[in-house]
Amino acid sequence: MRIACLGSGSRGNATLIQQDETCVLVDCGFSVRELERRLADLGLDLAMLSAVLVTHEHGDHISGVSRLARRSGIPVHATRGTARFLDDDVCVQEVKPDGVFRVGALEVTPYPVPHDASEPCQFVLRGGSACFGMLTDAGHVTPHMVRSLSRCQVLYLECNHDSEMLRTGSYPAALKERVAGRYGHLSNAQAADLLGALDRAGLHTVVAAHLSEKNNQVGLAHAALSETLARSPGGNDGATAQIHIAMQDTVLGWIDVT
Numbered sequence: 001m002r003i004a005c006l007g008s009g010s011r012g013n014a015t016l017i018q019q020d021e022t023c024v025l026v027d028c029g030f031s032v033r034e035l036e037r038r039l040a041d042l043g044l045d046l047a048m049l050s051a052v053l054v055t056h057e058h059g060d061h062i063s064g065v066s067r068l069a070r071r072s073g074i075p076v077h078a079t080r081g082t083a084r085f086l087d088d089d090v091c092v093q094e095v096k097p098d099g100v101f102r103v104g105a106l107e108v109t110p111y112p113v114p115h116d117a118s119e120p121c122q123f124v125l126r127g128g129s130a131c132f133g134m135l136t137d138a139g140h141v142t143p144h145m146v147r148s149l150s151r152c153q154v155l156y157l158e159c160n161h162d163s164e165m166l167r168t169g170s171y172p173a174a175l176k177e178r179v180a181g182r183y184g185h186l187s188n189a190q191a192a193d194l195l196g197a198l199d200r201a202g203l204h205t206v207v208a209a210h211l212s213e214k215n216n217q218v219g220l221a222h223a224a225l226s227e228t229l230a231r232s233p234g235g236n237d238g239a240t241a242q243i244h245i246a247m248q249d250t251v252l253g254w255i256d257v258t
Contacts, residue, residue: 001017001018001019001106001125001126001127001128001130001132001256001257001258002017002018002254002255002256002257003015003016003017003018003132003154003156003207003254003255003257004016004018004042004251004252004253004254004255005156005207005209005246005251005252006030006035006038006039006251007029007030007038007246007247007248007249007250007251008136008209008210008211008246008247008248008252009060009210009211009212009213009247009248010060010210010212010213010248011029011060011248012029012030012034012060012063012064012248013027013029013060013061013136013210014026014027014028014029014030014035014038014064015027015134015156016042016044017106017125017132019104019105019106019125019127019128019130020104020105020127021050021104021105022050022103022104022105022106022127023044023048023049023050024049024050024051024052024053024103024104024106024108024125025049025051025052025053025068026052026053026054026055026123026134027052027053027054027055027061027062027065028052028054028061028062028063028064028065028068029059029060029061029062029063029064030063030064031063031064031067032046032064032067032068032071034064035064035068038251041251041253042251042253042254046068046071046072046074047072049072049074050074050103050104051074051075051076051077051103051104052065052068052069052074052075052076052077053077053078053095053103053108053110053123054076054077054078054082054086055082055120055121055122055123055134055136055137056082056115056117056118056119056120056121056137057081057082057084057085057117057118058117058137061137062082062085062086065086065090066086066087066089066090069086069090069091070087070089070090075091075093076090076091076092076093077092077093077094077095077101077103077108078092078093078094078095079094079095079096079097079110079118079119079120079121080094080119081117081118081119081120082095082117082118082119082120082121084118085118095110095121096110097110097111097112097119097121098110098111098112105127106125106126106127107125107126107127108123108124108125109123109124109125109126109148110122110123111123111124111144111145111148112144113135113137113138113142113145114138114139114140114142114182114183115137115138115139115183115184116139116178116181116183116184117137120137120138122134122135122136122137122138122145122148124148124149124152127257129258130153130257130258131151131152131153131154131202131257132152132153132154132155132156132257133148133149133152133154133155133156134155134156135149135155135156135157135158135186135194136156136157136158136160136185136209136210137158137185137210138158138185138186139181139182139183139184139185139186140182140186140190141186141190141193141194141197145194146194146197146198149194149198150198150199150200151198151199151200151201151202151203152202152203153202153203153204153205153257153258154203154204154205154206154207154255154257155195155198155203155205155206155207156207156209156246157186157191157194157195157206157207157208157209157225158185158186158191158209158210159186159187159188159191159208159209159210159211159216159221159224159225160179160184160185160186160187160210160211160212160215160216161179161180161185161187161188161212161215161216162187162188162215162216162217162220162221163180163187163188163189165214165215165216165217165220166179166180166187166212166215169214169215170214171214171215179212179215185210185212188216188220188221188223188224188225189224191208191221191224191225192224192225192227192228193228195225195228195229195238196228196231198238200237200238200241201237201238203237203238203241204238204240204241204242205241205242205243205244205255205257206225206229206238206241206242206243206244207243207244207245207246207252207255208221208222208225208243208244208245208246209246210246211245211246211247211248213248218245221245222243222245225243226243229241229243
């Protein structure tokens with residue numbers, strides 16, 4: 001298995017997971033034209049996509065999904081709550097949180113997360129012995145999230161904001177409360193605490209994702225995750241895991257999940 005991030009942030013999100021001939025897109029917050037441009041950076045095109053998995057209905061995750069489905073004819077997988085926000089002519093295969101399903105060579109397990117959306121979920125994907133876990137758009141960490149993301153080799157983990165930058169920044173008070181609230185987004189510190197709570201056996205890569213362009217910095221997100229990994233006692237528990245940063249305007253190329 002391998003994964004690539006086509007872009008991550010408040011202006012659009014899309015992530016690829018490939019196992020053998022199966023290539024799944026998680027979310028499409030870009031126009032189809034922009035998606036094609038970013039796919040081309042990896043030598044891919046729309047015809048190579050097997051399915052789209054949708055996490056929730058916010059525009060930075062769903063805005064391009066209906067047009068992509070009509071253009072390519074590929075199936076869309078979403079919870080019932082999320083599907084209500086897709087165009088009526090889009091055929092959606094319903095996702096049930098914690099209900100395992102398959103897309104070609106990939107086994108997909110959706111799990112629920114606390115976010116201010118209708119029925120949000122995130123995904124853990126498995127192919128053979130490889131396991132990749134995704135988490136963005138969650139306001140706080142639940143025990144179920146910890147169980148779902150433990151023992152993944154690669155993690156895609158929201159580091160949305162630095163709490164102090166958010167507190168002193170230019171956002172209106174109501175928006176600050178929403179972002180920092182229990183149904184908003186994870187801070188660097190919350191992401192680091194989650195990472196510390198996981199069973200990290202076999203973990204070799206962490207991708208910090210969904211960084212706020214106004215309320216975070218790459219160095220702050222990297223430092224928070226690095227500090228947690230450095231506290232590992234050693235061995236095959238993520239202590240030497242690499243950290244990558246998914247950005248809004250550039251494609252983060254293929255990362256092997258083994």
